[in-house]
Amino acid sequence: xxxxxxxxxxxxxxxxxxxxxxxxIVKVHNRIVEGASERVQMFQGTIIALKEAGPAxxxxxxxxxxxxxxxxxxxxxHSPRVETVEVLRHSKVRRAKLxxxxxxxxxxxxxxxxxx
Amino acid sequence: xxxxxxxxxxMTQIFNEKGVMIPVTVLEVGPCFVTQIKxxxxxxxAAIQLGFETVRERRLTRGERGHLDKTHTSPLRILREFxxxxxxxxxxxxxxxxxxxxxxxxxxVDVVGISKGKGFQGGVKRHGFNRQPKTHGASDRxxxxxxxxxxxxxxxxxxxxxxxxxxxxxxxTVQNLRVALVDPTRNLLAVRGAVPGPKNGLITVAAAxxxxx
Numbered sequence: 001x002x003x004x005x006x007x008x009x010x011x012x013x014x015x016x017x018x019x020x021x022x023x024x025i026v027k028v029h030n031r032i033v034e035g036a037s038e039r040v041q042m043f044q045g046t047i048i049a050l051k052e053a054g055p056a057x058x059x060x061x062x063x064x065x066x067x068x069x070x071x072x073x074x075x076x077x078h079s080p081r082v083e084t085v086e087v088l089r090h091s092k093v094r095r096a097k098l099x100x101x102x103x104x105x106x107x108x109x110x111x112x113x114x115x116x
Numbered sequence: 117x118x119x120x121x122x123x124x125x126x127m128t129q130i131f132n133e134k135g136v137m138i139p140v141t142v143l144e145v146g147p148c149f150v151t152q153i154k155x156x157x158x159x160x161x162a163a164i165q166l167g168f169e170t171v172r173e174r175r176l177t178r179g180e181r182g183h184l185d186k187t188h189t190s191p192l193r194i195l196r197e198f199x200x201x202x203x204x205x206x207x208x209x210x211x212x213x214x215x216x217x218x219x220x221x222x223x224x225v226d227v228v229g230i231s232k233g234k235g236f237q238g239g240v241k242r243h244g245f246n247r248q249p250k251t252h253g254a255s256d257r258x259x260x261x262x263x264x265x266x267x268x269x270x271x272x273x274x275x276x277x278x279x280x281x282x283x284x285x286x287x288x289t290v291q292n293l294r295v296a297l298v299d300p301t302r303n304l305l306a307v308r309g310a311v312p313g314p315k316n317g318l319i320t321v322a323a324a325x326x327x328x329x
Contacts, residue, residue, distance in 0.1 A: 002315070005125040005142050008297075008304060012130050031135075056129050056137060081135040 012055035014078050020059060022050050022098060023091035023111055028061060028075050029083035040083055043073055046091070046111065048098035059085075062098075068105060090116045118218055119198035119322035120145040121168035122305070124229065126315045130297060130306060140296045140306040143227075145321055147303060149189045150212040154197075155205055162202045166214065167192030187211045196320055217300040224324035226291045229313035233285035243278045288312035292324050 001009075020026070027044045045063030058076045065071040075082050091111035101109055122145030129137050152165035171193045173181065184192060187210035200208075219225060239245040239261040248257045261280065264273045290311060297306035311319060 002125045004144060004302060004304060005128060007302075008130075008142055008299070008306065009128045054128070055131070076137060078131070079135050079137065080131055 009054045012078055017077060017085060018087050020047060020050060020077065020085065020087065021090060021093075022047050022096055023093035024087050025089040025091070026059070026061060027086040027088060028073075029086070030075065031081045031083050033081075043075075044088075045071070045073075046098070046101070048072070048101055050096075062101060064105075064109065070102065090114050117198055117200055117323050117325070119166070119196075119320055120148050120214060120216070120218060120305075121166055121194055121196050121318070121320050122146060122303075124311050124313055124315055124317045124319050125304075127310065128306075132296065138296060138308055139310075140308055141311040143305045143307065143311065143319060143321060145303055145305050146213075146215050146218075148214040149187070149192065150208050150210055150214070151184060151187050151189055151192065151195060153205060153208055153210060156202055161199065162205050163197050163199045164208050165195055165197045167195050169193040194318065198320075198322060215300055216298055216303040216305050219295050219298060219305060219321070219323075221295055221298055223295045224292045224327060225295060225307060225321050226289055226324050227293055227307065227311045227319055227321050228287060228289045229311055229317055229319040231284045231286055231288045231312040232314050234283040236281065237283040238280045239278065242280065242283045245278075291326060 024047045025044070026047055027042055030041045030043055032039055032041050043061060043063070045061040047059050048062045049060035051058045055078050056076060057078055058074050060072055060074050062070060062072045077085055090113065092114045093111065122143045125142040125144055127139060127141050130140055132138050146168065148166040148168050150164055151167040154161060154163040154165065156162055167184065167189060169192060170190050173191045176191050181191065189211050238259055240247060240259045245261060247259055248254055248262070250258050264277055264279070290309070293307040293309050293311070295305060296308045305321065313319060
């Protein structure tokens with residue numbers, strides 16, 4: 001890629017974003033536009049997939065919602081609609097995609113926490 | 117009709133003002149220099165000739181150098197002409213430098229490029245012919261072009277009959293691309309969507325001739 005093209009793509013990136021890892025428990029501050037008003041909604045869960053793609057870098061965050069229903073949302077972390085991503089905890093993981101969590105419920109769906 | 121000469125750098129994605137990610141092609145346009153102004157009085161029509169990419173002087177023929185000396189511009193590799201309105205002639209002066217800020221975000225532009233060469237291709241890829249059956253006794257005919265016409269009458273293949281042949285490497289215009297980003301300091305232009313040709317391919321960008329509804 002030519003350096004000019006690269007620099008233009010890099011301009012789209014957020015400078016203050018923390019380094020994200022698969023297995024991290026994160027709180028995503030998501031900006032929601034409803035007509036004229038705007039508010040920030042939180043989504044807290046585990047990063048089960050991280051797709052590195054320059055400005056299009058995205059994370060898949062999974063949480064267990066009400067009545068044990070799994071909820072997954074994909075965020076483009078560099079999007080202006082995502083205000084910040086807060087990393088709360090890290091987990092010990094041995095693979096790049098944690099899709100196996102989809103087939104687990106309750107205590108089996110936990111990941112071992114690590115300090116970093 | 118204002119226009120610029122440039123090169124295609126490649127594609128990437130950017131966020132627009134609504135926070136939606138859009139695909140864009142990044143073009144390095146200009147600096148372009150006005151090398152000649154054609155007027156109805158002299159040439160019978162109104163146009164500007166632009167030059168792009170400076171080269172060492174000895175790379176040009178004496179004729180080319182003499183032509184550029186008339187406007188006191190540095191040696192330029194590429195010259196292209198853009199038709200303008202007769203009323204616009206006074207907007208330009210010889211030797212004037214044109215940069216990416218000629219366009220602004222939201223403008224509609226037409227981009228002309230030379231498409232990527234595909235070599236000698238069959239009718240299926242080149243013209244979208246249907247394939248023939250792969251089974252039911254068919255052999256070696258799957259991507260064949262089929263019949264080229266009737267028999268004794270007319271007894272020949274009609275001119276212009278589509279068939280296999282050279283594909284790509286032709287002048288292609290893409291109309292009504294929206295300018296998504298202008299970077300005047302580095303002379304970059306990002307247009308929404310794809311642009312014909314390979315990376316580093318020569319392109320011309322001009323204001324859209326037909327306005328989209």
